[in-house]
Amino acid sequence: MLAAVLAQAGAAPPKIAITETAAFDAASVPAFTGDYADVYAHLQKQRAADLAQLQRWVRQPSISAQDKGIDAMAELLRGDLQKLGFRDTALVPTSGHPGVYGYYDAGAEHTLVVYMMYDVQPIEPTGWKVDAFDGALVDDPKLGKVLMARGATNQKGPQRAFLNALDAVIQVRGKPPVNLIVLAEGEEELGSPHYPEVVAKYEAQLRKADGVFFPMNTQDRDGEASMFLGVKGILYLELEAKGNAKTGGPQKSEVHGSLAAKLDSPSWRLVQALATLTTPDGEIAVPGYRDAIRAPNVEEQRLFNGLVAKRAGDTQKQLDAFAAARWKNGRNDRDASAAELFDTTLNIDGLVAGYTGEGVKTILPHRAVAKVDSRLVPDQTPDEAVALIRKQLDAKGFDDIEIRKLSGYPPAQTSVEAPLTRAAIGTYRKHGFTPPVAPRIGGSAPYYVFTQTLGLPMIAGGLGHGSGAHAPNEYMVIEPLKGSKIAGLVQTEQFYVDLLYSLADALKQPKQ
């Protein structure tokens, strides 16, 4: 129980006990030694055609939140899998947007699942230098030639680069070294509400698989690559106060602001209810909220120590990335990193009530809503977390506050000792990188369907650099400046070739 090691006196940030002193170092893993010069050469030759494939993907809109181009993109992906030689392909109907399934029978003993997402974020109304769906190539003076488009890095660029690599393997070597199941969803940007339906449909096939991979650009602007072995879970809630029979307030529509003298205010009620969930300094104040959290295990502590050593001296660079003056409530670097990896959160994503425009309008709104998310670490569960929030609100007299659960799934994690993980690290080592390896990231993804539901190891990674995933001018570097450590499209694809063979080797080893 992490609670035992969290000192929560007043507004003091929680302390997470790290008792191990050893640090994991990716340099301890030998470099992968496979030689695929013939496939490398093919990719070099195919450069223009492969870039055209990335452009073709980003030119097809697929905005899940607005159901824009979703069906066309799903069919485009399915068709591409078919062309690549996937024997069985299918659109997978769900209660939401369809999934896409593809099975490549390489006649191999083992099977690798490739998780994909084919949807993208909505287009920001301002700030784009190019049309977000033009597939434009732009010269960035600091980075080189980049593909600037919605989905360029999140996630069409790396995913199609992986398929380009697979295509090269098939063209040159006849078939991949492992059977492949591609299982894609079109609702990642919506919190993957229906991905479990897609997984359930193919559960029998998936249970025969040996591991899961997700292609992604992991290099930063300086070309440093990194790895992570897990994700946090998430609980996403709307808390709503509205006029009601018990606590009063207008029930049908806003009323004149002067009526605050004699009518209850749902907005004040929401503010006061929310205020019971944190300390004045914004630390979680829900009783028992951290009780389920297990303390970092030895492996996690070793990974943490390795990360902290890599990050040493980077404080300003890290804070600058968020334009922040300090870490939360004065945490030091080490505590901030520990919180990001091992602590849960309670975050306000949005607040809305009444008049939100410019200037003066005097109303007493009949409803007020907060959007709140909580990142879940082992062994928190979404249902227990929401129950504790409900209990606190009830205990403080706010049983009239409605809680709506919009999304919720548990965390996911793979061991650094898993053969799949070591294979991935070895591939980075072959390409000259010794990545920091995080036990997990602060963000969330529905990987639990693989690690927890199916019990499979899962790894995400790749070379390549992109940014702007949920912002204007999203890009992925195609041709970096000379001297840059960033991999261009060709090297990114070559890395995926190595990784595919390296992972295939790993799948032959006993699972850990």
Added chain:
Amino acid sequence: MLAAVLAQAGAAPPKIAITETAAFDAASVPAFTGDYADVYAHLQKQRAADLAQLQRWVRQPSISAQDKGIDAMAELLRGDLQKLGFRDTALVPTSGHPGVYGYYDAGAEHTLVVYMMYDVQPIEPTGWKVDAFDGALVDDPKLGKVLMARGATNQKGPQRAFLNALDAVIQVRGKPPVNLIVLAEGEEELGSPHYPEVVAKYEAQLRKADGVFFPMNTQDRDGEASMFLGVKGILYLELEAKGNAKTGGPQKSEVHGSLAAKLDSPSWRLVQALATLTTPDGEIAVPGYRDAIRAPNVEEQRLFNGLVAKRAGDTQKQLDAFAAARWKNGRNDRDASAAELFDTTLNIDGLVAGYTGEGVKTILPHRAVAKVDSRLVPDQTPDEAVALIRKQLDAKGFDDIEIRKLSGYPPAQTSVEAPLTRAAIGTYRKHGFTPPVAPRIGGSAPYYVFTQTLGLPMIAGGLGHGSGAHAPNEYMVIEPLKGSKIAGLVQTEQFYVDLLYSLADALKQPKQ
């Protein structure tokens, strides 16, 4: 000091001591006896032309918030005053929209100021049955023929009806019984930020005037007329929390929601800061906030008793108007009415931070804003009120919360014993009404520029019924159903004729 009589133990609503037992009754004021049958007849004859004048006014858009048609409406009003025989007319430039000035020299000893507003609210995007600027006449099965248009009742309808009445007086009797100054603004719906500039420009002339009048429809759907003698002041603030050097948080833009583990949240900070301003039940908790409030004086208590007597048995009807199940924190009818008249408020008009749309988006917003208004009663002042809020936030450690004052002015009041008030009551009495007379309303208007800056008595009123001032399908009744107590346009204008003569008589009496 009202503080002495406010019991604020926990969430108990404040008690306002009413020690007087006598009640004011408008029936104690004799009916006005003037006879203007010749002017009445003229108005009857002019019916169609006068209605066309109202339509002409509402067909000219004048949305102050969007600067739509403002200059044209200002010029239309100025031109109309000129045509009516106002000797001096002018557009009055301000830092915002222009004011309009007109002086009618009747060669009289006394002068009445007529306050007007020529601006209207923006058009609601949905819900209008007719074009808001068509000046449509609509048959309402429960009310009769109504003019349905933006500004029909707020405030073009009653104002032009008053000018129609004035025109009739001039046509039939040669001149009005009193000199008139019309002083209009085009920013009432914005909180009258520049009206003091308009007043300052004509201060010399205004100081020679004897009283102020504002034409308005005061009849409800049942035809009951009412009067009020004052308005509350207002303080309108924006409270903003944002990332900053002292308390941390992202300073430039939203960041990923998972960063709540290590970055401070301006949204939680705003929530916690706001929570220090009220009790958990939403009662004001700012120390000293009510200290400046003077207890209701004898006149106010007598008026209050009269009002309560008139409202007896109306609880459900009153609550139904707001779709509310009870009064604030269980106040009884009497305490609710007392609070509306004599207590200050602290109301959340709006809350906004981060993502406010449908569904899931996980961000940690870099800023959060609350729009808050406070209604001010004697002897509160906007500056003292904002200083107390600032002091409370500072005392609780929230000195990083920025307070922006968007609007602020003091309350205004005229005595029920003022000759102007008695003249207005007498006019209602002549028309068969015995109105409840409120010492003030819960709402705010910048009447202080007259009552406080210039020391003039001010009265607002008229017959007529309209509704939807800040809502779709705003209307004013033109021709009521048979048997209705609501005054149609002609009777509304005839009332203004009586009122003009009655007020003129009153201005000859010594001021109280």
